[in-house]
Amino acid sequence: MSEALGRVVATERKPNTPHEFHFWTAIDSPVGIGTIVRVDGSQPIDGQIPHIFGIIVEGFSYTDLQSPMHDVLGHDGLPTTAGYAPSERAEIRLYTAAVLRQIPEEPLQPVPMGQVFLADEADVQVALRMDSYLKEGESTGIPVGVYRAGGTDAVIYLDADFLLGPEAAHLNITGVSGLATKTSAVEWLLSSLFTHFPHEKGSIAAVAFNVKGPDLCYLDQPGKVEETDKALYEKLKVEPKPFGSVEYFAPYTAKGLSLNTFRNNEELLDKVTPLTWGLREVLQFAEVLLNKDDVDAKADALIDFIREQVVDREFSDPLLSKKHKVQSFADLDAWFRDVLQGMEKKDGESWRTHHVATIRKVRNRLSNISTRCAGLVTNTGEVSDLPFGSFTDRTVYVVDVANLEEDAQDLIFARIVSKLREHLERRDLGVKHLVVFVDELNKYAPGDGQDTYVRKMLLDIAERGRYLGLVLFSAQQFRSQVHRRVVGNSGTALFGRMDADELSTPGYAVLSPATRTKLATLEKGQLMIRHPHFTQPIFVRFPRPSVMQGREGAERYPQSADVSLDAAVLRALRPLDPSINLPWVQEITALYTEDEIIRARNATLLARPENVKAYFSAQFRKIIPAQAAPRPLAASIRSAPENDPYGF
Amino acid sequence: MDSSTADKDGQYPSEHPVALYEKATRAVDRDREALEDQLAEEWCARGEATLFVDGGISRSARVSASSCAIGVIKSHRTLYVEGDALRIVMGLRRGERSSIFRVSPRSRHSVLSWYLRLREADGHDPMWGLVRVEAADCERPAERADEVSRWIIAETSPLALPDGRWDKMSYGIRDCEEFLRAIS
Numbered sequence: 001m002s003e004a005l006g007r008v009v010a011t012e013r014k015p016n017t018p019h020e021f022h023f024w025t026a027i028d029s030p031v032g033i034g035t036i037v038r039v040d041g042s043q044p045i046d047g048q049i050p051h052i053f054g055i056i057v058e059g060f061s062y063t064d065l066q067s068p069m070h071d072v073l074g075h076d077g078l079p080t081t082a083g084y085a086p087s088e089r090a091e092i093r094l095y096t097a098a099v100l101r102q103i104p105e106e107p108l109q110p111v112p113m114g115q116v117f118l119a120d121e122a123d124v125q126v127a128l129r130m131d132s133y134l135k136e137g138e139s140t141g142i143p144v145g146v147y148r149a150g151g152t153d154a155v156i157y158l159d160a161d162f163l164l165g166p167e168a169a170h171l172n173i174t175g176v177s178g179l180a181t182k183t184s185a186v187e188w189l190l191s192s193l194f195t196h197f198p199h200e201k202g203s204i205a206a207v208a209f210n211v212k213g214p215d216l217c218y219l220d221q222p223g224k225v226e227e228t229d230k231a232l233y234e235k236l237k238v239e240p241k242p243f244g245s246v247e248y249f250a251p252y253t254a255k256g257l258s259l260n261t262f263r264n265n266e267e268l269l270d271k272v273t274p275l276t277w278g279l280r281e282v283l284q285f286a287e288v289l290l291n292k293d294d295v296d297a298k299a300d301a302l303i304d305f306i307r308e309q310v311v312d313r314e315f316s317d318p319l320l321s322k323k324h325k326v327q328s329f330a331d332l333d334a335w336f337r338d339v340l341q342g343m344e345k346k347d348g349e350s351w352r353t354h355h356v357a358t359i360r361k362v363r364n365r366l367s368n369i370s371t372r373c374a375g376l377v378t379n380t381g382e383v384s385d386l387p388f389g390s391f392t393d394r395t396v397y398v399v400d401v402a403n404l405e406e407d408a409q410d411l412i413f414a415r416i417v418s419k420l421r422e423h424l425e426r427r428d429l430g431v432k433h434l435v436v437f438v439d440e441l442n443k444y445a446p447g448d449g450q451d452t453y454v455r456k457m458l459l460d461i462a463e464r465g466r467y468l469g470l471v472l473f474s475a476q477q478f479r480s481q482v483h484r485r486v487v488g489n490s491g492t493a494l495f496g497r498m499d500a501d502e503l504s505t506p507g508y509a510v511l512s513p514a515t516r517t518k519l520a521t522l523e524k525g526q527l528m529i530r531h532p533h534f535t536q537p538i539f540v541r542f543p544r545p546s547v548m549q550g551r552e553g554a555e556r557y558p559q560s561a562d563v564s565l566d567a568a569v570l571r572a573l574r575p576l577d578p579s580i581n582l583p584w585v586q587e588i589t590a591l592y593t594e595d596e597i598i599r600a601r602n603a604t605l606l607a608r609p610e611n612v613k614a615y616f617s618a619q620f621r622k623i624i625p626a627q628a629a630p631r632p633l634a635a636s637i638r639s640a641p642e643n644d645p646y647g648f
Numbered sequence: 649m650d651s652s653t654a655d656k657d658g659q660y661p662s663e664h665p666v667a668l669y670e671k672a673t674r675a676v677d678r679d680r681e682a683l684e685d686q687l688a689e690e691w692c693a694r695g696e697a698t699l700f701v702d703g704g705i706s707r708s709a710r711v712s713a714s715s716c717a718i719g720v721i722k723s724h725r726t727l728y729v730e731g732d733a734l735r736i737v738m739g740l741r742r743g744e745r746s747s748i749f750r751v752s753p754r755s756r757h758s759v760l761s762w763y764l765r766l767r768e769a770d771g772h773d774p775m776w777g778l779v780r781v782e783a784a785d786c787e788r789p790a791e792r793a794d795e796v797s798r799w800i801i802a803e804t805s806p807l808a809l810p811d812g813r814w815d816k817m818s819y820g821i822r823d824c825e826e827f828l829r830a831i832s
Contacts (some may be wrong), residue, residue, distance in 0.1 A: 064826065066810045074807035085805040087820045 005029045005150075006095070006116035008039055019099045021054060021111035024092055030150030031056060033104045033514045034528075034539035036119040036127055038096060048104050050196045052111050053119060053127030053553035054097030055536045057512040063089040096512075098536045100127040124154035129533045133159040142196050143236040144189060144494075145527060145540030155236055159493055160197055160371035162532045164204070164433050165466030168491030172441075174479040175496025179524050182475040183215040185494055186437055187545035189473075193435070194394045195238045202432030203393035206473075207386070208411060208421065210400045211315040211439050214262035217353040218553035219272060219396055220246040225546050232543035240546035245395040248272040249386060249413075251404065252374035256598050257568035258560060260375050261400040262550075266413040267556035270575040274605055276398065278381035279329050281415060282369055288414040288453045289369055289407050298358045299365075306352070306362075310335060319343065319351055336363040373408040382602050388419050391430030410454050413444070417457050426470040433469045436461065445483045456485060460487035480505040493530040495537075511537070565594055569601045576604070578613035588616065591623050685711065692716045700803070702821045705782050706756035712784060713757070718796050719782035722816040724775055728761065729790050738774040740765035745797050748789045751782065760789050766804050767815050777815045 004399065006025035010016040025031055033056055041050035065071055075082045102108060103126070117123075124147055125131050135138045137337065141157030148154075162168040171189070175181040190206055197204050210216040225233070225240045234239040248271050250261035257349060258264050263272055282289075286303055306326075309315065315335070316323045319342035324335045339359060343351055370377045386397055399416060401409045417436065423429035438444060438458070445458040461472045462485060474490070476482050480502060487493070498519045502508075508516055515537065519528055525544060528537045548556070563571065570585045589597045600619030609615035651661045651668060661671065682702075685708040691699045692714035705711045705719035728751060729737050737746050745764045752758040759782045767777030781800065786792045803818035811822050 063824075065806075070807045070809040074805045074809075081805070084800075084802065085819075086802050087806065087818070087823070089806050089819070089824050090826070 002117055002120065004115035004117055006037070008111060008113045008116060009094070010110075010113065012373070014096075016111040018102070018108045018110055020096060021052070021099065022094060022096050023116045024094050025116070027091060027093055029093065031095065031118065032149070033057065033059060033518045035149040036100065036124055036147065036152075036538075037419075038119045038123045038127070039111060040117065041114045043112060045104065045107070045109070050109075050112060051103045052110075052114075053100040053102075053123060055100055055127075055538065056095045057098045057536070058096040058514045059090060060094040060096075062094060063091050064259075065089060069144055078543045079540055080406040098512075099131060100535050118150045118152060119154075119634065120152055121154040124152070124156070128156065128538065130159075133157070133161070140198060140201075142189075143192050144529060145240065145542035146232055146235055146642075147538060147540050153235060156538060158529075159533055160193075160201065162491050163193075164197070164435070164471050165469065168532050169466035170462060170472045170490040171472070171492040171494065172479065172487050172490035173473075173475040173494040173496065174481075174498065174502075175475075175477070175494075176499050177477050179497055181496030181522075181524065181527070182439065183547050183550075184525075185496065185527060185542060186473055187216075187219065187547055188437065188542050190396065190437075191243070191545065192236065192238050194243070197433075197514040200285050203430075203468075204433040204435070205393065205395045205397065206393045206435040206437060207397045207399065208437040209439070210398055210402050211409065211443075212402050213550050214402070215550035216398050216553045217248070217261065217263040217400065217550065218268075218548035218557070219243045219398065221545070221548035221553060223546055223552070225550040226544065229543040229546075232541065233546070236543070238543075240543070242547045243396050245392065246271060246398060247395065247527065248398045249402060250400040251275045251373075251405075251408070253562075254374035255562070256375060257565055258563060258571070260403045262402065262559050263400065263557070264553060264560050266560065266574075268557055269571060274384045274602065275376065275386075275412070276378045276382055276384045276602065277376060277415070278378055278383050279327065279332055280311055280381070281383060281385075282373075282377055282411065283311060283366075284368075285411055285415050285418070285453075286530065289372070290365055298355065299362050302354045302358055303366075305352070306332070306366075317342075317352075317553070319346065328379050329367070329377065330379045331381075333367055334362070336367075347636065369407075372405060373411060376404070376412065378602070380599055380602075382599070382606060384420070384602070385605050386416060387429055387430070388423050389428055391434070393431055398557045410452070412440070414453055414457055417461065421461075421468065421470060424470050425513065426480050433471065435471045435473050437473040439475045441474045441482045441486065442478050445474075445486045447481050447483050458486055459483065462486045469646045471588050478502050480507050491532050495519055495522075495528040495530075496526070565589070565597055569597060572601050572605055573612055573616060576608060584613070588620070592620050596620060681707065688717055693753070698799070700800075700818065700820060702824075704756075704759075705784075706751065706753060706759045709757050712759050712782075715784055715786065717784070718799070720800060720818070721780040721782065722813055724778070724780065728780070737763045737778070740778065742766070742768040742777070743797075743801060745781075745793060746782070748793050750785075758785070759783060760785055760793070762793050762797075764800060766801060772815070779816050 006023040006029065008016065008021055008023045010022060014022050015020060037054055037055045037056065039052040039054065041052070099111065119127055125134060130141065132356050140160040142160050142163060143155050144158050145156055146153055147156050163171060173182045173185055193204065208216050218240050222242050230240060248261065248263055250259045250272055252258065252274060253260045259272055259274060261272060283306070297637065310326050312327060314323055314325055320338045321342065324331065324338065326332050326335050339351060343356055349357070370379055381610045399412060401412050420429065420434060420436065424434065458472065461470055465472060474486065479487055500520050503516045503520055518539070526539060526541050528539050566582060566585050566589060569589065570580060570582050573580050600616055603619050604612060604616045607615060652662055653676055654660050661668065663761055688699060688701060688711045689708055692711055695716055697716070699717045701717055701719045703719060703723055705717045711717045727734065728749060740746065740763060742765050746762045749758050750758060752763045761782050764779050764781055765777055766779060769776040779800065781796060783792060783796055803820060806819045808814040808817040808819045808822035809821045
């Protein structure tokens, strides 16, 4: 047994309670804010010696000085002379600890006087109630980091049942920007989750939305792992290696030539799949892009009509000049043009109860979508999507929306999450549990401002997702500014270094001033954790993720500049067939328009055929080389007779 | 106190509680002094470092002759100077000491002594910040007195407040008293 490091004290002014106690230690005692201690009572209760576990939440230092003035006088008002005093003032350390657990748990009594010990690894497991879910053979523990204090290194586990459901679910991370805490923590936790999530609980995958910078773009590339981190990985029983299975999805740039992602370096393109949607996919989520000011009830009715009666059907009407089959934005625009021309000819103000002004407005708004979401929404109706229905176990699907307009980001988020939800409801996504990681929750689910479709979706996941296996891992800089129901439904909360302004908001009032100070000064790689099993927040250290960091990746694999159409086609097709070269592409595409070439490339990427060259070539219309027509010989004109009486 | 036993003259101690209390106090003081002397003698025998004694050192022959013990007396019930010498002592400024004199009490042992002003007495009584120092006889008493005086002045910081005798008391002595009070 280790030596006692302190003794419990209680005074009339500072009595102990069932949830808090005080103890003193020697000056050089290895304890501080966040240290877990054990108190051994001296009097048995019901025949059992009580053991109380607590975490230090406040510390006090005292001397016998009654007034600062006495110290000033003692040193003649000169601070420099203080160092010469041969005697040092008597000083004590007094700590306040919040109770984590009492054994026996009943009767719940104020903490008794007793010796205080530094908690060892076994104590930490008991103190944090981890013993209930770390049972041999049925452990649901997911290592989140290492608790360190005074020579104790204890692995802290989250309970998978409370992280991914069904008991509780969701995880929220808060921390200032720039310290790589939030993204690093999620990357590390996903590694740990994929390693330790019990196989008998089913398969698990993650969809991560990369909303800014290149942070999530190199999850499959190895990163630097320091020796100290290697030791942490070993302790936490996670291999320090990049994710084995990662798939990237990104839309094209507005020009449609290259993918709009930080990961568009040719060396990394093989794992990036284009994300393109057509009219049908967009119309399902038109309300994401059309706000209430844009679309009133009349416009909504027309959109419904188009969605149900026009899209993907043969549509004819006496007003129209021809039959329409609308499958793309281009088809839709042609349909609108025909309707409006027909109305103009008839000089009518309404058609099928829809007023001409409403028709013009809806045409304007819907046509705009393909412009606002250029690169994502195709005019031609081609769809390249996430592999809904065939998600694979322990795979991360990264959707890179970092370089997109806000509207396009919202559309992608809304549609993908809705599809995930639909598939999980039908149990045919391919995996049983899915983690969705969304950063910048301040933007997507703010506490104030108008209600958006995206915020409604996040609320829905937060409140009902765990029953489906849909778990939200969210991150933001200012937790206080995120919708309360989103953060409130997160069973587990991680906190990196915090901003002092944020810490002064009411949500942090439950933390002691010392804990708040510690939060404001946390180092990289340190986190404070709140988890349903822990009655108090715990500080842990986690290893730097073993994947390439965004900045390093961006330097090693610089983003490709805009390329020519031929080069873009070559870059897209070469991962499918390495024998393809630029002269071949130039030869095949020489006679065709840019739209035709892009369509052929997209179709080939979508089909991923075995014979890429043949498939790509077959996408173009046949052009028969023009042959010069033989020039007919002109019949000779007979000359006029010399004696022509009519000649002049 | 045992009030049931007669002394050598056959007299029984008074049974008055106050008298008994005073007698007990004196007995405890004697025992404490004996213990202090014993501890100081053991310390001086080791000869490792100088011992700051709160009070005189002339009670013990071994301590009074050891260069390891310095006595600092805060109370001045007995004055060892008179006339011009008294005026000089009362007029000492901070950091000044008197000349050295020998103190040879009848029942005690002879030591060297001098007065030392620890704090400026302006606005206070003439005894403010004045201590008397006792040290063992030595070959160069003036140099020794200067050296010891510097040590004692260094011990004026930190202040021994809130003790009422903080002007003369070193912090270490106050700390020791606080410790004894806490465990008694």
